Amino acid sequence: MIVIIRPPSNTEFANTVIRSITFSFTLSKPVLLLRFSGNRLGRCCLRLITRDGSGGTQAESARALAYLISDPNVSEAVLGRPGAVPKLLRFIFSCQPQRSKKQSRRSSLDVSDSLKGRSMLVAAIMDIVTSNCDSSENIVFKPSLPGNAATRDIAAAIQVIEEGGMFLDESVEHEDDGDGGGGMKGIGIKVLGGTTVLGLSRTNELLELRNPIPRQMELESTRKNLVLQHKHENSLAQTKLNSAVVPGLWDDLHSEHVAVPFAAWALANWAMASAGNRSLIEELDQDGNAVMTALMAPERSVKWHGSLVARLLLVDHNLPLNDYVSDWSSTLLSTIHQASKNEDIPLAQVALSAFSVSIERSERAQKKVMEKGLHLLRDSAKWTRKNKNVQEALAKALELVCSGHMHFSLEESQKWSGILLSWVFEKNSSHTLRSSAIKILTCILEDHGPYSIPMSQGWLAILLSEVLAASKAASAKGNFQPKNDKVKTQIDQSNVVSAAQAVNQLAGAVVNLAGNQLLTTTESIDAFPLADLFSMEPLVGPSKNLKKDTVPKFDVADSAVATLKGIKALAELCSDDFSCQEKITDYGVLCLLKRLLLSDDYEKLAAITAYDASKIHEPQERNGNVPNKSSESGNNDPSSVRVPPTAHIRRHAARLLTILSLLPKVQKIMVADEAWCSWLESCANGKISGCSDLKIQSYARATLLNIFCHEESANDGISKSDTAKRWKPCPRYDDIIYLINPELPHWKCPEKIDKDVFRKESSSSETTAIDNSGKSVTKPSTDDDVSSSDVHVNRSESVETPLFDVVFIHGLRGGPYKTWRISEDKSSTKSGLVEKIDQEAGKLGTFWPGEWLSADFRQARMFTLKYKTNLTQWSGASLPLQEVSSMLLEKLVAAGIGDRPVVFVTHSMGGLVVKQMLYKAKTENFDNLVNNTIGVIFYSCPHFGSKLADMPWRMGLVLRPAPSIGELRSGSAKLVELNDFTRHLHKKGLLEVLSFCETKVTPIVEGYGGWAFRMEIVPIESAYPGFGELVVLESTDHINSCKPVSRSDPSYTETLEFLKKLKDRYTPPPPKLDRGS
Template sequence: MSIAQQAEAWAESQEHAEVLVMVGGRVLLSWLLTTAAKSDSSAEQLNAERALLNLLQHRALPKMLDIAGKSPDSDEFADALLSALGGITLPAAASIDEIRSMLAKGESGPRIQELAIACLSDYAESSVVNCGKIAMIGGGPELGQIASSAIQEGRRYTLETQLTRMMGILARDCPIRHLLGMGQWLDPLLFFVADASAERNWSLAARAMDSFSACIKYGSQLDAEVATANVYPLLERLAGESDLLLRRSLLTAVAALAQPGTVRGDLPDAVRDRWAERILEWICSDSCEEPLRFACAEALAALASDNGPGGLDVACAWLGDLLVFLTRGVKTYQSIREALIQRSPSVTAPQEVTEAVYSNAVSVLPAYARGCAAELRGISERAASWAEPPPHMDDVAQPTSPPPASAQLEARLADPLLCRCLKVMCALVANEPAKQQWLRSAGILQVLYRLTLGMQPQDDDSDEQEEDISPAMGQHISNALQRQIARLLAILSADERALGSFQGSGWQRWLDVSASTEDCELSSHARRATLNLESAQAVAFAEMDDVGMRQPVIGEANSTALQGPRLVMRDAVHLFDPGARHHHVLATEGTATSSPEAPSIDVVFVHGIRGGPFVTWRRERTPGLPPQPPPAVEHDQCWPSTWLADDMPTARLLSMEYAAPASGWEGQSLPLWGTVGQLMDQLTAAGVGQRPVIFVCHSMGGILIKEMLAKSANEGAPAHHRRLLDATAGLVFYATPHHGSWLADIGWNLRFLGASPASSVVHLKPGSHLEDVNSVIRGLHESGRLAVLSFCEGMPLSLVPMLPRLVVVPAETASPGYGDTVLLPSADHIDACKPPSRQDPAYAELLGLITRVSQKHGAPRQTSMHETEGQQ
């Protein structure tokens, strides 16, 4: 048996291993290391390597280092040990004495000390229990002394690297940090940063900065004088370097310093503002990669977390710069339309290639978006002039409390501007997944979180801090701003990749509360966001074989297999009954689920010109009041939300939204065929077409849906468009100009007043195209596939002050020439879709058609609460 074989056999037990080290000493260890380091893969080399591993397994490492430290060639011995074994560490069961012995290797030579610290770093990294053991024996102060000695004795980058690594591990993971004495580490770590950066050793500088940040973040308060004299100037100097690893470490340090209480006296406003501007410049740079953007977002979120005006100022500047970035390369509807008119003045539908060009256009002018952003950035400057408190409130100016009067004023100034900016941002990213992903990585969720916390300071005396966003936190935000926040969240959550961004973000509670409000728009947006997250989570869970790995981000983990495509509630698809159970079923089980809790039928409402997804479907207007819509519509004002949701509880009630101005004065819109394309994609993503569907349309909305169905009937239409056509079982028209309208002529005459007709109005002009589309729908009706009901207005209406009262859509054009037609003698064009009661024909006839279609397709007759109460 060779020497290596004998050593391997002896090292297999702890008792013999200790004897082997004591008897063999340095001579045996050197021979084993030399033999193990050979590259011939011989039996002797393998035996020597296994012998060393057995010795380490039986806790011989401290004794091996003791022997090596007493030899004249200790550094060579340490290098040989590393070369032979690669990474080495203490065993998990190492005793306190062994750990203390490893910390005391400073007198054994610099290389032995470095090796000992490296071993302890690996040991600490393996578990928090090990970190606790090191803290309990006074390892923290010992590390501080080793670091101070390293500085005095000269630059030894290997030791500095190991020290910074171990300090960072202990600061982040140790469960008893108060025993570490991390305050003693701050000065050496700052020295390591400065020393390494002077030598352009960015890797060491970044690691030392990360360890410094961890100490600050997890309990070491920094003296304000030290921060002003040393830390802030060092950060400023390093900010000019382009190394990405160092830049990310600087951002981590800024985030740590911005935390309340980390610096005595808190972060100075000048430092906060300077770093906010610098980080915004980085995050909006074309060269900024996603990992750096995430780090920038975390730092900005920390800077914006201040409850006073400074925090809101950062959030507003952040939002404004993100908005400006999104305007780059934007094509507007109007610019594309003008280019097309120059090529061909015809208003007929262009080729598919032109439609593709329109698909990424937006209705917002970039100059307007940049103007909103610039105005938002000026909010804090205007508020600052009012920041001085009255004489009887001198205490609010003290550094220990933010000036609430200034914060409240700034909030009032910012609220309407924030609404406008978020509305523009929604328009810019609604149909752009790449921009949505960029927004998420650039921290838009953190910006919205800061805004939703409340636009004025919260009570700092509260002992309990909510992790989720509670309703009270948003009590100072207007409903209009909450609607735009919820809308943007719904847009961002549509992307399946967004699920991770919402994890641990605290949004679920705010979304749940918002979804239960009476505000139709706010509750719809919030519920859409929740449904998108639930459906993304269902997809993620379906791809996990291990059920135990399913950690829900929102709601509860679902084990049901998905049936059909994922539910995606895109922008412009609204919910009349956001609390209905069937929405959750579709999100968690798939749009084609056969669950008995799934909806039996879809009813989709489509508004007309100047309409909206909720305002069009209000109840009867108050006599004598103008037709202007209220600032918000509540559920009890909206008859589909109350009457129809009650009478048809298993029907899913959706409402579509699209840009439908009457003229260029009121905004821009896609051409009709462009709107049709977007509408079809939005509907199919929401699962419309997986069950029977009835479209309920007002005015121009009817033309839009007829155009959509005619397009789906064309040969070569995509399969999901054909599915939507096949599922369409009913059409209901309220005052729809099937054969054209004089509104189109008024639109063209607006050119003489300096405005062009909106694209939607252009297509109301009587002509062969409308008749061709009408013929397609007639064929579907006469084949028995489609029930059709049309309502005609009976009263004139004054749309324009300079014109007399007129019937907007006369009966001869409101009737398509097939199906049932009902005259509403007391309703004008706006009121035709606003029945005053359940018994009014405008509602009763609609309910009858929905009931018949539902029963025809196998749905059981439904008994509403209204009927139940009537029977009692």
């Protein structure tokens, strides 16, 4: 049935028509009625519901409107009509019960037939108002109101929100509505100062809708009833929305309890609909009072929509930023706090969204939060731990507060540290939450420097503990059963044990250092600002043993030693474990590493401690009241303050950074950090005080080379057998590869690596390989002070590319630097294990490859390698020969070693490692490395076995041999096979060989009587492979054969001459000049 009506003059006739239309809703969809009636039905009903005295006509019109606005297909057309919202607001005030001193409570069961239509419309309105307030997924929804709202309509909604009532037009007659109200009179909008500044003109004819008591206090008593009714209405309306509108659900509410939520809903929809509407809202509410009233309202839906309006106005940067925004932010924070406490997640989320924008745009808001609101945010964070979205929003808001000009106090930082670290380490934490927490922690460490050490150490302890737990879980899940004969497994197990010990030491260091600082000012451990941090594993156990009356003997040096062991253990665990590297990167280890490298927190804290101790000590000395207690004396004596081992901490931190710099995500982070890149450049050039260690400088350069290689390696995702056949766009320097003289020009980082420079055809001749291999490098800046921009070097200022790679590989218990230092004497005077002798000999003396050879032979890049090899199992297991060679082969190929002619310089077992590596490279088709290895220098290499390796088998009670030593026994078939392979390469003219032989015995074991057991470790018959050149070093033992005493020492001069011969042989001739030119 289709009926088109005009506003009727006869009330009874109108009732009949409207009742017929309403009945038709049960037979057909209202959208069809509107389509054919030209929207006249909605307009007519909106007019009729505002006419007092029309009795049944108003009720039937309300019933029809209830059906219309309950249908999502037509509600937008009805509510979007100009004047629709004010008319519905008038209807609410006319039909709902109003407060009076003699107010009788009306039950929804007592609604008469004449009021059912009105009840249905109110129920439909409240259903619309509350439809989005419980959604925790989508705060933003499709607005139901138009983007070109009339100024009068917005003004009416603002008036209802602010005043709790509204004025009616004088042209409309009003009679007593029969519900105990006295009617409403007069509304007018006056233009003030032009067409853009609007204001409300009010008279004394406003109907008093409120009791003398404030609305805030009065409405608190109805809050529970509102929530219960809302929940009931929601569930009921979902099932019957399309068939009927249930009346009576909201009949017990007073008129403003319905009108104010509806006005707030309308304001939010208008604000969402268009920028023009937002501009009108801002102009009409210039003092922000309407929004503030909505934010402070007791009704939940009003708070929700008020928060949404605030957010929409704040995100619109075309609107002016007013001073009242800071008041909004304070109220929003209170809403967040209360909603979090009540577990009202949707309200907390929308308030958080507005709060975040307010502190982002207003410094005054940030200041207010920093001064008075941090405890509210902290409580909210604790109450909403299970909700990811709220935690993310809280973290983002906190990040906005502390990333500007505002800074946390030390006490606030300590109180937040536990929450922030829980955000970092919880399994369900999202990347957004973790990232915000890490940024906040970074700000805290930067702001408080040495005083933040307990927090940074706690971070490291938890991080190392998480890595250990993940390792154990992975082993249990895979039913991993370690084999005792696998030396690599033994080393991994040893690393796990060391890491567990480091965790315990770190946890104790955190608690003891914090105890020294805080127990003197705190009554109990529970009142500690770090109480939340101490509640996390592995800090729980040590914190329980901390007592106020017993201050532990602990200083900064002890804390630094714990950090050193923790960083070292972390580097060992993650050196070859990609998943571990990814995990610790996600856990924010880069922040810790940057702090350890660039800052002097431990030195500063030690200095502060010494100064404080001296201040306490001076008055005691003047008064002669020096305490007798050893504990007090030890803590207060400035002379007892030890120097922390910060240089060692930096070295291991730099090593871990080099390991991580191969990850794409780390490269992206570090490339964007200009300060860090500048520091690394200066460190690599030896310009940072306290970073003169050669390993640190090499790590710094290797890290820069890794992070500025933006292109993905072509080896990703392919099998090892195909590695040699694929082109690699850039080298990857691992932590076992050290760059000698990293300050030289050929190590500088190019801005972009030309792929063609790396392309090397397998059919190229030796001369062609020399010409076309290697990485293009450029000249460095001539400025002494290197800035971050110097890292990007102009390719046009290129320097001569080195022709060779020279790689040094140490031997038994040697090291990348200590093996190659000069010696004062060619024989070892100290007795003891060979590994100890070599260790002591390497502590002093010049590193001759870097000091002498780089100056005398400038045509080469130089590397020195590190690998684990112990003479005995007393100091830990070592890798056998094949495992060492496989590992080194993989690292060398990844670093691009073998792409140009390479010469290996080896000592002792290092020579066997090279021979095994070349053998494996040949079998696995790493042709570049085999073909481009043009020379090997052997210092005391046991080609056919060592007497030292024979001795442990005969003296089992003296030494227990490691597996690698077993492969060095005389007559080993494996050694003969490797030597035949090398002989074949030499015979074909592909490989030149130079061998050095020792002539003196080396002290091995010192007995009880002071005598030493000495022996010739590698005799001449084993040191000479049977081909190539042989140099016999007079009066030289095994340890010192690779340690020249001067540049005229044969162990150096013969090596230099050997390299020069290779250069002359493989250097291409200069181009011939055209004489006719």
